[in-house]
Amino acid sequence: MGLKRRSFIITAITAATSAVLPQLALAAKKNEANKRVVVIGGGFAGATAAKYISMWSANTEVVMIERNAQFVSCPQSNLVLAGNRTLQQLTSDYRNLANIHGVKTVQAEVVDVNTQQQSVTLNDGTKISYDRLVLAPGLDFIYEQFPQLKNQQKVPHAWKAGPQTDLLHRQMMAMKQGGTIIMTVPAAPFKCPPGPYERACQIAFFLKHHNPTAKLIILDANADVISKKALFKAAWKQHYEGLIEYIPNSSIENVDIDNLTIETEFGQYKADVMNVIPTQKAGKVAEMAGVVNVDKRWCKVDFLSYESTAQSNIHVIGDAIHAKLPKSGHMANAQAKVCAAAISALFAGQKPEQEPVFNNTCYSFVTDKEAIHVAAVYRYNAEKKQMIAMPGSGVSDKSSVLEGRYADAWANNIWADTLK
Ligand SMILES: Cc1cc2nc3c(=O)[nH]c(=O)nc-3n(C[C@H](O)[C@H](O)[C@H](O)COP(=O)(O)OP(=O)(O)OC[C@H]3O[C@@H](n4cnc5c(N)ncnc54)[C@H](O)[C@@H]3O)c2cc1C
Secondary structure (H helix, E strand, O other): OOHHHHHHHHHHHHHHOOOOOOOHHHHHHHHHOOEEEEEEOOOHHHHHHHHHHHHHOOOEEEEEEEOOOOEEOOOOHHHHHOOOOOHHHHEEOOHHHHHOOOOEEEEOOEEEEEOOOOEEEEOOOOEEEOOEEEEOOOEEEOOOOOHHHOOOOOOOOOOOOOHHHHHHHHHHHHOOOOOEEEEEEOOOOOOOOOHHHHHHHHHHHHHHHHOOOOEEEEEEOOOOOOOOHHHHHHHHHHHHOOOEEEEOOOOOOEEEOOOOEEEEOOEEEEOOEEEEOOOEEEOOHHHHOOOOOEOOOEEOEEOOOOEEOOOOOEEEOHHHEOOOOOOOHHHHHHHHHHHHHHHHHHHOOOOOOOOOEEEEEEEEEOOOOOEEEEEEEEEEEOOOOEEEEOOOOEEOOOOEHHHHHHHHHHHHHHHHHHHO
């Protein structure tokens, strides 16, 4: 692609997209750039990739396209439900990526990817070409079985932190004394394996303090709690005895959002407040790019570069990939850095690092102050072409206030590493 065409496209972006942040300090860098990486998504994966590609790749312009004006963290969003955090505490803007790291941040929705022309189209019609594309779109929900759950305000999923989190919190506050909250857990894999069980703790914490005759029913499509099982079950017993009824193997067979009832194989359940977490798949833009190649849901990648196995010059990171790795913010951030280093190496005509190693840590709050964690180290296995968990991975002995402080420190660090 010629530089002439590139400058035309950049002029078009600036003219057409009002949300492009001013990039005065970047003028010099832009003129020197002879390569462009477009990153779709400004979550943990995309924002980290944009920052590190910009830091590590010479003569490279990085354009990050995100539909939302602000970053809202899913980690700690369960605490908003119980009133132990506010959404404001979990919200940041993208200013530092632009001002400190020279990323061109564009607020827009990508509506098409043309792999032949190596370009993406925004919702206002602007086309942006790329040398390499990084897809970090997170997840979308699968609504085929229960279309009534789509685009409605009665039964929030609250699985993307934001207005839905606030809605569920307000519904809990307004619920009558002695009422019933039902939450459902989809069959794995889904975003944040311990997330639903942390949510159960936070909902039960709220009930204990504001509505102690009420109860929470958890309808879990899985055979048991799928993460930190012993720790969650101990917390439910220690702190929330009598408040939580946990029913495993409970896939939804029908859901009536007008009457707030759910049917499973075991019976019909009536709620006063209902939180259905739908099954999930890679964000829709991955389908547009033709990189969804596992179970019509996930994207297979080469773990040395995160390049798609279906399309060259397209990398996929974060929740959207198919991997033996948890779908967590910590993982998304780590994968983004491996991907950024690989892109920088490839641009320099070198091979990516052949033995990447990274870790995952995931904290869950079981009360307002006490937390538990799971941690693991993953190393690339050349024979299996997979990231494999190393021996020694483990979980906390018990919940504690100290781990709660570590959880806050973890969150502050990862937000800073992703966005600052
Ligand atoms: C309740 C809850 C609690 C959690 N707690 C933790 C925790 O304690 N620790 C942890 O590590 N992880 C946690 N997670 C998981 C973590 O939030 C995800 O794994 C992480 O957000 C994945 O990052 P991502 O960048 O892949 O996706 P996301 O963070 O979802 O970002 C994707 C971004 O892409 C944008 N996008 C998608 N399509 C387009 C498009 N076409 N055009 C423009 N923009 C687009 C979206 O708007 C979004 O901002 C939790 C999740 C939930 C739901």
